[in-house]
Amino acid sequence: MSATDTHPSVLLDCLRLTLTEAPPLCNGILKLSSAGDLELYYGRESPRFIDIAHAVQYQDALDELERTCDPAVFGRNQETVLDETYRKAGKMDAENFMTRFDVYSTGLIDAVRQGLLTGPQEKKAIKAELYKLNVYGRGAFFKPHVDTPRADNMFGSLVVIFPTPHEGGELVLRHQDEEWTIDSADLLSGHSDRIAFVAFFSDVEHEVLPVLSGHRITLTYNLYFAGNAGLDRGLAGQLTMLQPLHANPDAIQDALRALLSSKKVLPRGGMLGFSLSHVYPVPSTWDTGDANPRVTIEQGLKGSDAALFQACRALGLRPRLRLEMDESGKRYLFKWMGSLTEQMDDSDDDIFADDSGVAVYENLQTLYESDDDTTTDDTTADPNTADDPTVDDTTNDNTTADDDDRCSEDEDSDSDRDSSNSPAGVYWVTELGGMNSTTREYLRYGNEASISCFYVNVCLVADVKPAKQRVARKESKAAGEPSEAAANATAE
Numbered sequence: 212m213s214a215t216d217t218h219p220s221v222l223l224d225c226l227r228l229t230l231t232e233a234p235p236l237c238n239g240i241l242k243l244s245s246a247g248d249l250e251l252y253y254g255r256e257s258p259r260f261i262d263i264a265h266a267v268q269y270q271d272a273l274d275e276l277e278r279t280c281d282p283a284v285f286g287r288n289q290e291t292v293l294d295e296t297y298r299k300a301g302k303m304d305a306e307n308f309m310t311r312f313d314v315y316s317t318g319l320i321d322a323v324r325q326g327l328l329t330g331p332q333e334k335k336a337i338k339a340e341l342y343k344l345n346v347y348g349r350g351a352f353f354k355p356h357v358d359t360p361r362a363d364n365m366f367g368s369l370v371v372i373f374p375t376p377h378e379g380g381e382l383v384l385r386h387q388d389e390e391w392t393i394d395s396a397d398l399l400s401g402h403s404d405r406i407a408f409v410a411f412f413s414d415v416e417h418e419v420l421p422v423l424s425g426h427r428i429t430l431t432y433n434l435y436f437a438g439n440a441g442l443d444r445g446l447a448g449q450l451t452m453l454q455p456l457h458a459n460p461d462a463i464q465d466a467l468r469a470l471l472s473s474k475k476v477l478p479r480g481g482m483l484g485f486s487l488s489h490v491y492p493v494p495s496t497w498d499t500g501d502a503n504p505r506v507t508i509e510q511g512l513k514g515s516d517a518a519l520f521q522a523c524r525a526l527g528l529r530p531r532l533r534l535e536m537d538e539s540g541k542r543y544l545f546k547w548m549g550s551l552t553e554q555m556d557d558s559d560d561d562i563f564a565d566d567s568g569v570a571v572y573e574n575l576q577t578l579y580e581s582d583d584d585t586t587t588d589d590t591t592a593d594p595n596t597a598d599d600p601t602v603d604d605t606t607n608d609n610t611t612a613d614d615d616d617r618c619s620e621d622e623d624s625d626s627d628r629d630s631s632n633s634p635a636g637v638y639w640v641t642e643l644g645g646m647n648s649t650t651r652e653y654l655r656y657g658n659e660a661s662i663s664c665f666y667v668n669v670c671l672v673a674d675v676k677p678a679k680q681r682v683a684r685k686e687s688k689a690a691g692e693p694s695e696a697a698a699n700a701t702a703e
């Protein structure tokens with residue numbers, strides 16, 4: 212069956228599924244080839260040494276390491292706090308210890324690049340900044356938090372877990388209603404020649420469950436994009452990558468192409484909007500002349516967001532990113548960090564093309580024509596109601612916000628809208644406010660008090676031509692018409 216025959220709701224579900232199938236993390240086990248990799252030196256005043264590979268015989272040495280650590284603090288909003296009901300663990304700052312374990316020479320960073328990054332980002336060099344040594348003795352834990360963004364090119368965190376015997380202390384990661392549990396005790400049990408690792412995008416909420424016995428010892432690294440990449444090292448035979456299934460730009464592209472091939476989808480053209488899967492760090496202060504944070508975000512898109520951007524480009528849609536912000540309790544899409552009034556005056560961008568110059572939060576556009584009423588050109592059906600012939604969808608007809616409701620999130624506010632001078636609407640394939648409320652709450656808890664950056668929701672929007680132009684061009688492509696990229700592209 213061709214995409215033209217498939218019901219748009221099926222095509223839409225298919226596209227949504229491709230956008231969520233890649234986990235925002237990778238994890239695995241790395242067998243070390245050098246015996247010295249697990250040697251640890253610490254203590255400025257009275258230097259000590261532990262060979263972690265043999266730690267099973269030296270429980271006293273691990274107890275001593277635990278005692279030498281400082282109690283681990285964390286960030287709550289803008290404050291650094293010590294609260295053992297939230298984080299109970301020992302930590303040592305990077306300047307107070309040295310380990311022979313090297314994330315570059317072991318090839319771990321190359322593995323993380325391949326495991327976590329997608330599209331052009333996969334070719335970028337990664338700077339891994341050693342952050343802390345963490346020691347979790349019996350009863351230690353770290354409750355749910357999201358790592359604090361330290362710069363706008365920071366994209367993730369890497370946790371390396373040493374093979375010291377322990378039970379419990381699972382690392383649980385959560386993102387967009389999904390959860391993953393990495394049980395390092397189980398992965399490393401009985402092996403002293405390997406480490407377990409987990410790398411994840413910075414906005415992934417995570418927690419360390421209580422350690423039941425032994426010592427869980429980890430190194431944490433902040434991961435930054437650092438220009439273009441070095442070469443991959445061959446890790447055949449040493450590396451077992453346990454996750455992930457990669458974000459797949461081809462699958463996303465196929466699903467989006469299928470959706471746009473349906474004549475029922477956006478018959479008069481319009482705009483597709485996607486709330487991205489990840490939140491992104493932007494600097495707390497920004498001056499004219501500084502790099503535009505939106506451009507920095509575009510260059511460092513994560514996982515399925517990168518794949519979606521790439522897929523839109525390949526199909527000739529012109530993907531544009533917008534920062535989603537709250538202003539006086541209302542949601543707006545911003546082109547850049549700056550005053551709303553200034554951006555409202557900027558009329559040369561189509562997303563700000565309605566009367567006030569502001570694209571609104573709510574769903575302005577219906578996606579496809581109802582099966583029941585395809586005779587009148589103006590009748591469209593909301594995907595949520597299209598399958599139900601009893602639903603009267605005339606109130607959704609050519610849905611637009613009236614001026615007073617323009618910034619409202621009230622779902623009932625579209626009952627008496629005037630369709631005669633409607634602005635171009637956005638159909639949200641994935642809803643705005645992608646970060647779930649739990650994550651939003653845990654963003655208050657970081658591993659450091661936030662100083663220079665904060666997270667924002669980001670959306671991608673792209674114009675779509677009327678169905679007649681899209682599909683007709685596609686059908687005549689075989690006869691030597693321009694590529695599908697050219698057919699979908701709209702004027703810059």
Ligand SMILES: O=C(O)CCC(=O)C(=O)O
Pocket residue numbers: 345353358370382417419429431658
């Ligand atoms: O030790 C771990 O597994 C994670 C530590 C952590 O989440 C942090 O330091 O932010």
Ligand SMILES: [Fe+2]
Pocket residue numbers: 356357358417658
């Ligand atoms: Fe963390």
